[in-house]
Amino acid sequence: MSDAPVIRPARAEDGDAIDTVIRAAFAGTGFGHQGEAELVRMIExxxxxxxxxVAEVGGEVVGHVLFSRMDVEADGAPLSAAGLAPVAVKPGLQGQGIGDALIRAGLDRLREQGAAISFVLGHEAYYPRFGYSPELGARFASPFAGPHFMAMMLDKEAAWPLGGRADYAPAFGRMG
Known part of the structure; x- marks a missing residue:
């Protein structure tokens, strides 16, 4: 990669480029489905x-990450929460730290917004590097519960809730 990626907030005019990156990133992966681009549009x-x-290299959008509002209750009280999905990097540039930079920048923004917890449904060998834990995710009832459902407290000093419920944004329920 000749240029370091520039991470910036997505703009309305990035929509088509984001769609292109997401569709290319998930094509032929053998996991997920081709609905991620539509999911982003519905959430928005x-x-x-x-x-x-988005991540830009040489002025081209080559990566995208989205965190959406979640309805979460922990230990009987509402908890400000965000779901990470999807994250995508253009094929050919994957494995160069762009996805990592997008996720870390997104988590920093969530902390600035005062979010308390973030969830992800993803690969258990990848997401723990950011602080996501299958053990914390398992404390929450969710339609996505299982070994790939992980959570992290955005304040690393915060105590883990004993249990609760975690529901993604309504758009996730409308996916085929």
């Missing part, structure tokens, strides 16, 4: 986007 249309960032 519903007003449930908390953080949407």
């Amino acid at each position: 249309a519903d007003g449930d986007t908390l953080v949407s960032l």
Whole structure:
């Protein structure tokens, strides 16, 4: 990669480039489905986007991450929460730290916004490097519960809730 990626907030005019990156990143992966680009559009249309960032290299959008609002209850009280999905990097540039930079920048933005917890449904060998824990995720009832459902407290000093419920934004329920 000749230029270091520039991470910036996504803008409305980035929509087509984001779609292209997401579709290319998930094509032929053998996991997920091709609905991620539509999911991003639905989350944005519903007003449930908390953080949407792009990575640019040489002025071209080559990566995207989205964190959306979640409805979470922990130990009987509402908890400000965000779901990470999707993160995508253009094929050919994957494995160069762009996804990592997008996720870390997104988590920093969530902390600035005062979010308490973030969830992800993803690969258990990848997401723990950011602080996501399958053990914390397992404390929450969710339609996505299982070994790939992970959570992290955004304040690393905060105590883990004993249990609760975690529901993604309504757009996730409308996916086929």
